Amino acid sequence: MRYYTTMSALAVLFLFPLVWSGWASMEEPHNYVEMAGFGEGLGTYLTNSVVVSVMTVAGTLFVSALGGYAFARFAFPGKNLLFLATLAILMVPYATVLIPLYVLLGYIGLQNSLVGVALVFVMFQLPFALFMMRNAFEALPKELEEAALVDGCTTFRAFLRILLRAVRPAMVTVGLFAFLASWNDFFAPLILLNDGAGFTLPVAVVSMTQNTFGAIDYGMLQAGVMVMAIPCLILFLVLQRHYVRGFMSGALRG
Amino acid sequence: MTTLTRPRGRAARGGSSSAVAPPPWWRRQGAQGWLYAAPTALIVVVLFLAPLVLVGWMSLNRWPLLGEATLNAPANYTKIADNPLFADAVWFTLKYTVIITVVLSLFALGLALLVQERRPGVGFFRTAFFLPGAVGFAAAALLFYGMLNSDFGPIDPILRTLGIIDEPVSWIGTPNMALFSTITLVLWRFAGFNMLILLTGLQAIPVAVYEAARTDGASRWVIFRRITLPLLRPTIALMLIMSVTGSLLAFDQFFIFTNGGPDNSTVSMVMVIYRDAFLRFDLGGAAALSVVLLIALVALNALQLRVLRRPE
Numbered sequence: 367m368r369y370y371t372t373m374s375a376l377a378v379l380f381l382f383p384l385v386w387s388g389w390a391s392m393e394e395p396h397n398y399v400e401m402a403g404f405g406e407g408l409g410t411y412l413t414n415s416v417v418v419s420v421m422t423v424a425g426t427l428f429v430s431a432l433g434g435y436a437f438a439r440f441a442f443p444g445k446n447l448l449f450l451a452t453l454a455i456l457m458v459p460y461a462t463v464l465i466p467l468y469v470l471l472g473y474i475g476l477q478n479s480l481v482g483v484a485l486v487f488v489m490f491q492l493p494f495a496l497f498m499m500r501n502a503f504e505a506l507p508k509e510l511e512e513a514a515l516v517d518g519c520t521t522f523r524a525f526l527r528i529l530l531r532a533v534r535p536a537m538v539t540v541g542l543f544a545f546l547a548s549w550n551d552f553f554a555p556l557i558l559l560n561d562g563a564g565f566t567l568p569v570a571v572v573s574m575t576q577n578t579f580g581a582i583d584y585g586m587l588q589a590g591v592m593v594m595a596i597p598c599l600i601l602f603l604v605l606q607r608h609y610v611r612g613f614m615s616g617a618l619r620g
Numbered sequence: 621m622t623t624l625t626r627p628r629g630r631a632a633r634g635g636s637s638s639a640v641a642p643p644p645w646w647r648r649q650g651a652q653g654w655l656y657a658a659p660t661a662l663i664v665v666v667l668f669l670a671p672l673v674l675v676g677w678m679s680l681n682r683w684p685l686l687g688e689a690t691l692n693a694p695a696n697y698t699k700i701a702d703n704p705l706f707a708d709a710v711w712f713t714l715k716y717t718v719i720i721t722v723v724l725s726l727f728a729l730g731l732a733l734l735v736q737e738r739r740p741g742v743g744f745f746r747t748a749f750f751l752p753g754a755v756g757f758a759a760a761a762l763l764f765y766g767m768l769n770s771d772f773g774p775i776d777p778i779l780r781t782l783g784i785i786d787e788p789v790s791w792i793g794t795p796n797m798a799l800f801s802t803i804t805l806v807l808w809r810f811a812g813f814n815m816l817i818l819l820t821g822l823q824a825i826p827v828a829v830y831e832a833a834r835t836d837g838a839s840r841w842v843i844f845r846r847i848t849l850p851l852l853r854p855t856i857a858l859m860l861i862m863s864v865t866g867s868l869l870a871f872d873q874f875f876i877f878t879n880g881g882p883d884n885s886t887v888s889m890v891m892v893i894y895r896d897a898f899l900r901f902d903l904g905g906a907a908a909l910s911v912v913l914l915i916a917l918v919a920l921n922a923l924q925l926r927v928l929r930r931p932e
Binding site for chain 2: 376436441448458459468470568590595606
């Protein structure tokens with residue numbers, strides 16, 4: 367019994383802030399109305415965030431599925447070097463890459479662009495995603511595609527028709543991690559986006575606290591917190607199993 | 621599908637004679653591997669390796685946010701020593717890293733041990749402890765920003781009702797309170813995350829080992845000291861490395877929650893890099909700081925791996 371008392375008290379401590387924020391945001395209904403009209407309009411920021419997240423998830427899945435297949439099934443020169451270079455992304459501070467990326471994306475015409483931000487997110491997701499996908503392909507028996515290859519099927523057809531279906535659980539995990547990272551990240555869009563209409567949600571809502579010279583509307587702020595948090599909470603609760611698999615794989619970034 | 625493609629496949633290869641001829645280049649292992657790995661290589665080279673080279677080059681130049689860059693090596697490095705904000709930030713970040721790593725690790729280990737065994741309702745508690753981890757860190761910081769506000773938030777009234785305080789508390793008004801509040805925020809957001817990491821390690825310990833110890837009459841404490849801790853060592857090492865790295869690179873919590881204040885008392889190293897680059901428009905100086913941070917971090921990670929992964 368003492369166990370359950372302790373656990374319930376801890377659960378209350380962990381859940382209380384979320385419950386309070388939800389309640390505070392709804393205490394006055396106009397919080398959400400004001401939130402909707404804030405700055406360039408909630409719709410703009412929401413669209414930006416959705417666009418970046420969709421591009422990040424799609425890009426990460428595309429690159430890591432092809433790459434995972436390459437690393438699991440083929441021998442090619444430079445293979446180990448490329449894998450190490452990808453894992454090295456984990457070793458380098460975020461800021462150390464983002465300062466030059468701000469300049470570099472300007473060179474290739476992607477300054478202040480949602481596409482640029484999504485590409486950067488794909489890069490940051492790549493170590494985890496490639497590791498997950500390589501392991502998923504390696505876990506498949508070779509016989510699975512061998513029959514098709516012997517029959518003259520190209521490796522790409524075997525990949526598309528047979529293997530991709532078999533690694534679907536790993537793709538859900540990779541996609542979920544990519545979504546949560548791109549939807550929530552604050553630092554990369556803060557540095558790479560510099561025009562109010564192009565901001566993603568976290569940057570826009572944080573700017574409510576820092577650019578207003580008058581009083582901060584705390585109720586509206588919690589409405590912003592809820593708009594950011596609720597999609598993640600729902601996705602996490604629905605896909606919890608797939609999330610935990612990401613932890614089991616041993617490929618993590620802090 | 622297999623039976624359908626068989627005749628076509630044979631016909632395409634022109635019977636048995638093709639077994640002698642070498643396959644065309646695109647059928648060769650190496651070439652195919654490279655084709656599939658090409659998107660990965662492109663991303664890694666263009667968006668990771670090229671920026672690493674560029675940040676090195678930028679650090680050797682006077683590189684204003686707008687306008688031409690001019691070589692000024694090694695001025696960006698020598699002026700780091702004259703940057704009092706950075707020196708303070710290094711000290712503050714180290715202090716923060718030590719405190720957060722110790723507190724967070726102990727708390728997460730406690731949680732992991734509490735939810736380790738399967739019993740009714742434990743799944744709910746695991747989810748409850750982890751749930752803050754699903755919320756973005758920026759959103760979590762904004763949530764605490766409102767929650768700890770004396771006029772708007774619920775914490776002051778609750779503590780007053782309980783008789784713990786009798787006047788409003790300025791949760792981010794003094795350097796010590798700002799640090800304390802930030803630690804609370806980080807604990808709330810990351811304890812479940814670290815608990816989950818430790819839990820994967822705990823579950824990898826075979827149940828038979830525990831059972832054997834129990835039949836030998838070992839106490840709970842002895843089991844924890846002699847079995848759980850040693851077998852959990854690699855997982856603890858992973859958690860410590862992630863916590864140290866994450867804390868040394870702390871930005872969001874101080875930028876959003878305390879905004880570096882009061883009086884620049886909570887300015888982290890990455891915040892100085894950000895301020896140099898985008899408030900003082902000195903990208904060269906920011907690049908030099910980034911290079912120093914990179915070297916320090918790689919050295920520290922190598923050292924940590926060496927110390928923590930060594931068997932007892």
